[in-house]
Amino acid sequence: MERTLGFLLMLIGTLSVIHTVQAQSQSQEGFISLDCGLPANELSPYTEATTGLQFSSDATFIQSGKIGTTTPLISALEIRPMGNNSYITKSGSLSLLYRVYLSDSVRYIRYPHDIYDRQWHPYFEKSNWTEISTNRLVRNNNSYDPPRLTLATAAIPTHADEPLKIEWSNPEKPDAQYYLYRHFAEIQDLQRNEIREFNMVWNGEVLPSDPVIPKNLAITTVLSASPRTCDKGECSLQLVRTSRSTLPPLLNAIEVYTVIQFPL
Structure with a gap:
């Protein structure tokens, strides 16, 4: 599991740019701000008075393929703002670790299916899980609006009495803090005498929340109200069915972020 998920994280890193959310930095260490098209006779770098950020000319960062005096341009720039009630942290900013939907597929999902142009990669453990779909x-309407396609499939443990496990290893950053966003939707037609109910266990600790009962064909997002840490970089999330549940737990999609603490 850890090797497979580790490979997935490497793949995501090569295909997508790390998303930084709610940046509150007063320092630019590790970052660079470019002024596109800054005239050659103007000072570079310079400090912008309003924000206090230092900008540099983009002249040494672009290659237009032409020789002579040209004016750099951007054909289009799209910004898709999210609501103020999503991806909220107590401190710091968020850096994407991985974002997956649970399906035995090779298709990754992005805009136009995701209105915010997030990228969702498929992830599935054939040896431990069974896929269900509809x-x-x-219905995907909440503060996060994951694509409907990511909710149309889900994983359940192949052995119904076992928990559904998501595990990863981060030994380089054993003290990292994590925010988790777990997306659930019931996509099977349950009989009157059937119930799907489960608890969430983080590194052996049952999380202090009510058991999850996914809504029929509608999203439920369970998020971290405060950051979580792992045991020496070994992270484990388990979905464990309750004693009255007649069906195994399910998970449609999950997002995991680490906390970036910017220097003051």
Whole structure:
């Protein structure tokens, strides 16, 4: 599991740019701000008075393929703002560790299916999980709006009495803090005598929340109210069915972020 997820994290790192959310930095260590098209006779770098950020000319960072005096340009720049009630942290900013939907697929999902142009990669453990799916419309309206396609599939443990486990290793940053966003939707037609109910266990500790009962064809997002840490970089999330549940737990999609603490 850890080797497979480690490979997935490397793949995501090569295909996507790390998302930084709610940046509150007063320092630019590790970052660079560019002034596109700054005239050659103007000072570079310079400090912008309003923000206090230092900007540099983009002249040494671009290659236009032409020789002579040219004016750099950007054909289009799209910004998709999210609501103020999503991806909230107590401190610092968020850096994407991974964002996956649980499906035995090779398709990664992004805009236009994701209105915020987030990238969702498929992830599935064939040796431990069974995939369930639906062709019906799953309502995805909440503060996070994951694509409906990511909610139309889910993983359940192949052995119904076992927990569904998501585990990863981060030995380089054993003290890292994590925010988790778990997306659930019931996509099977349950009989009157059937119930799907489960608890969430983080590194052996049952999380102090009510058991999860996924809503029929509608999203439920369970998020971390405060950051979580792992045991020496070994992270484990388990979904464990309750004693009254007749069905195994399920998970449709999950996002995991680490906390960036910027220097003051």
